[in-house]
Amino acid sequence: MKRILSNFLLALVLVCGLNYTAHPDKTNLRDLVLSFPGLPYLSPTAISASPDGKRLYIAGATANQVVVYDIAEREAIHRIDVPSSPSGLALSSDGQQLYVTCAAPKSKVCIISTASGKVSASFPAGHTAMAPILSPSGKLLYVCNRFNDAVEIFDLEKRKQMTSIQVDREPVAAVLSPDGKLLFVANHIHSGRSDTGVVAATVSVIDTEQRRLIKHIRLTNGSTLLRGLCVSPDGKYIGVTHVLARFHLPTTTVAHGWMNNSALSLIEVSDLTLRATVLLDEDDRGAANPWAAEWSADGRFICVTHAGTHEVSFIDAPALLAKITALPVRLEAPAKPNNDSNTAQVIGDIPNDLGFLAGLRTRFKLRARGPRCLALVGKHVFVGNYFSDSLSILDLAREGHSSATIQLESPLEINPVRKGEMYFNDATICYQGWQSCASCHSSDARVDGMNWDLLNDGMGNPKNVKSLLFSFQTPPVMSMGVRSDAASAIRAGIRHILFTEPREEIASAIDDYIKTLQPIPSPYLVHNRLSSSAQRGRSLFSSDTVGCLKCHTPPLFTDLKAHAVGTGKFDQKNDEFYTPTLRELWRTAPYLHDGSAGTLRDVVLTHNTEDRRGQTSHLKSDEVDDLVAYLLTL
Numbered sequence: 001m002k003r004i005l006s007n008f009l010l011a012l013v014l015v016c017g018l019n020y021t022a023h024p025d026k027t028n029l030r031d032l033v034l035s036f037p038g039l040p041y042l043s044p045t046a047i048s049a050s051p052d053g054k055r056l057y058i059a060g061a062t063a064n065q066v067v068v069y070d071i072a073e074r075e076a077i078h079r080i081d082v083p084s085s086p087s088g089l090a091l092s093s094d095g096q097q098l099y100v101t102c103a104a105p106k107s108k109v110c111i112i113s114t115a116s117g118k119v120s121a122s123f124p125a126g127h128t129a130m131a132p133i134l135s136p137s138g139k140l141l142y143v144c145n146r147f148n149d150a151v152e153i154f155d156l157e158k159r160k161q162m163t164s165i166q167v168d169r170e171p172v173a174a175v176l177s178p179d180g181k182l183l184f185v186a187n188h189i190h191s192g193r194s195d196t197g198v199v200a201a202t203v204s205v206i207d208t209e210q211r212r213l214i215k216h217i218r219l220t221n222g223s224t225l226l227r228g229l230c231v232s233p234d235g236k237y238i239g240v241t242h243v244l245a246r247f248h249l250p251t252t253t254v255a256h257g258w259m260n261n262s263a264l265s266l267i268e269v270s271d272l273t274l275r276a277t278v279l280l281d282e283d284d285r286g287a288a289n290p291w292a293a294e295w296s297a298d299g300r301f302i303c304v305t306h307a308g309t310h311e312v313s314f315i316d317a318p319a320l321l322a323k324i325t326a327l328p329v330r331l332e333a334p335a336k337p338n339n340d341s342n343t344a345q346v347i348g349d350i351p352n353d354l355g356f357l358a359g360l361r362t363r364f365k366l367r368a369r370g371p372r373c374l375a376l377v378g379k380h381v382f383v384g385n386y387f388s389d390s391l392s393i394l395d396l397a398r399e400g401h402s403s404a405t406i407q408l409e410s411p412l413e414i415n416p417v418r419k420g421e422m423y424f425n426d427a428t429i430c431y432q433g434w435q436s437c438a439s440c441h442s443s444d445a446r447v448d449g450m451n452w453d454l455l456n457d458g459m460g461n462p463k464n465v466k467s468l469l470f471s472f473q474t475p476p477v478m479s480m481g482v483r484s485d486a487a488s489a490i491r492a493g494i495r496h497i498l499f500t501e502p503r504e505e506i507a508s509a510i511d512d513y514i515k516t517l518q519p520i521p522s523p524y525l526v527h528n529r530l531s532s533s534a535q536r537g538r539s540l541f542s543s544d545t546v547g548c549l550k551c552h553t554p555p556l557f558t559d560l561k562a563h564a565v566g567t568g569k570f571d572q573k574n575d576e577f578y579t580p581t582l583r584e585l586w587r588t589a590p591y592l593h594d595g596s597a598g599t600l601r602d603v604v605l606t607h608n609t610e611d612r613r614g615q616t617s618h619l620k621s622d623e624v625d626d627l628v629a630y631l632l633t634l
């Protein structure tokens with residue numbers, strides 16, 4: 001009803017000739033904003049401050065709007081519509097042009113003239129563009145195209161792409177060294193198989209002069225779901241926030257980070273190596289889903305938002321660096337499980353020391369939910385709260401001790417789907433705040449690429465995380481079908497993974513959220529169509545000689561049945577697995593129940609030598625390419 005009313009009001013305003021999106025008169029605009037009680041959720045997802053420190057630009061991911069916020073007046077003064085979800089902002093050094101990545105399968109970069117508050121031009125970018133960064137000269141723009149696994153470089157004078165550089169997997173954040181020579185890119189997920197001893201995502205480094213990738217820096221074993229990047233003002237260190245998965249342990253308890261920890265890794269810029277991985281949790285208090293990170297201009301603080309526990313950490317950066325430097329040897333050994341007496345003796349111990357930040361960090365609890373972006377302006381920290389549609393203002397000088405919350409959008413009655421998404425990302429429903437559903441399924445209910453021994457089908461047989469897209473339509477769920485349907489898996493997840501009694505209000509909201517998930521069009525489609533190779537692959541897939549359709553029946557490409565199709569090193573001889581959906585295969589690697597296939601080529605070739613999943617052993621190499629090309633479009 002509210003939505004209808006607001007649409008009606010919007011239509012009325014447009015008919016009356018008032019330009020809602022670019023109204024120059026602030027007073028009228030405020031009235032207009034107040035007259036829209038049913039505006040869609042805003043969902044702050046990126047913040048950029050004007051060079052004079054007077055304004056903030058806030059990207060509202062679900063409203064397709066950029067909000068202009070006046071710092072002195074403490075209010076939103078203007079809203080600018082953009083064509084699709086604004087995912088990142090970059091402001092020119094004179095504050096005149098705001099570059100907005102508008103994420104979509106065919107993204108756009110919009111250029112907003114801050115003086116007029118209007119989109120003055122736009123140019124195309126790749127699949128799900130985000131994290132735009134301007135070169136120091138202001139002539140180039142670097143953009144992460146998350147689902148192309150690439151960074152595009154644009155010449156802003158010509159508004160043309162100069163080049164695209166392949167990185168690792170799902171680049172979601174970028175930061176430039178102060179001299180502009182190196183671009184660091186955080187890859188959300190690792191790109192290999194997940195049944196090996198070391199599984200960790202990387203930070204890619206691009207040499208901006210030569211415009212080429214020079215290194216993937218692998219983080220500590222278990223590092224996944226990378227989110228935020230920051231650089232120290234002296235350019236010596238890069239900080240990156242991420243989850244640290246204790247994937248090699250059975251999931252018997254969540255306390256002390258025995259499942260997932262929250263971490264900040266520091267990269268040494270001089271030799272492009274990992275310096276240390278520091279835990280952001282404390283012994284009996286997780287700080288889940290670390291997201292945005294900023295290093296203050298005076299070098300004193302690293303600020304990190306915790307999107308799962310609705311907090312901000314203020315870390316004393318010089319003291320942290322001194323404490324790391326004081327430790328003797330660097331050990332390259334993979335991270336070991338925590339125990340209570342794990343005070344770090346050497347640098348390699350730091351990823352297991354829940355007390356390492358004791359005395360070096362203040363945690364500040366927000367009166368809002370889902371802090372996902374932040375900006376430091378003078379003595380203040382501005383935090384954008386995704387689910388509360390609000391801005392928290394904290395005092396940097398007093399480490400967050402005074403705070404105000406500004407509502408950017410009139411609070412809406414939260415609908416069940418949004419509520420479910422909120423709980424899915426909420427670690428405060430977990431015992432001691434260690435993790436949320438998003439700590440393994442990422443914020444959009446897909447995958448983290450890791451294996452987990454969930455103990456619901458035996459022990460010592462870890463399973464690769466499954467995407468929750470179409471879970472409700474493909475019962476039973478879990479690769480061995482141990483849960484009758486998604487609803488029971490959701491309740492079991494709250495009980496056995498978050499270690500709390502599932503409240504029906506929470507569980508049913510998560511049901512509603514999962515039911516509404518929609519597939520994203522594949523980046524491998526060419527103008528929304530299959531390439532000629534993918535068309536040949538479709539014919540093979542459907543042919544009797546290859547026989548994939550026998551089990552992978554469209555539209556969801558599953559017969560909902562279990563089959564004995566061969567087992568892996570963790571399984572019993574007679575184990576059977578339910579045919580998984582093949583939708584969105586392009587983003588759910590690694591494959592098979594045990595994550596033993598890093599690529600689709602591996603699924604078809606290396607892992608199907610006995611032709612138990614379709615007849616593939618007779619296929620020629622280019623036919624396998626065609627089949628894989630088709631699978632990647634689903």
Ligand code: HEC
Binds near residue numbers: 435451472486489
């Ligand atoms: C520690 C990592 C982890 C966390 C946290 C986690 N899950 Fe999962 N989830 C998994 C793994 C691994 C699987 C696949 C297990 C299998 O195939 O047997 C899975 C599978 C599922 C499935 C079945 C998917 C299908 O279609 O077969 C559902 C539903 C699900 N999870 C919901 C949730 C919910 C809701 C939460 C939060 C309450 C949650 N999960 C938290 C690891 C996790």
Ligand code: HEC
Binds near residue numbers: 546547590603613631
């Ligand atoms: C007898 C039934 C059956 C046939 C025929 C079959 N599959 Fe499957 N497929 C399965 C099962 C069961 C799994 C899950 C196996 C596992 O997890 O180890 C699977 C897994 C897959 C996966 C991995 C999906 C993921 O998310 O991990 C892909 C890709 C796939 N099949 C493609 C194909 C193709 C291509 C063909 C034809 C060449 C084919 N399958 C034929 C039953 C079948």
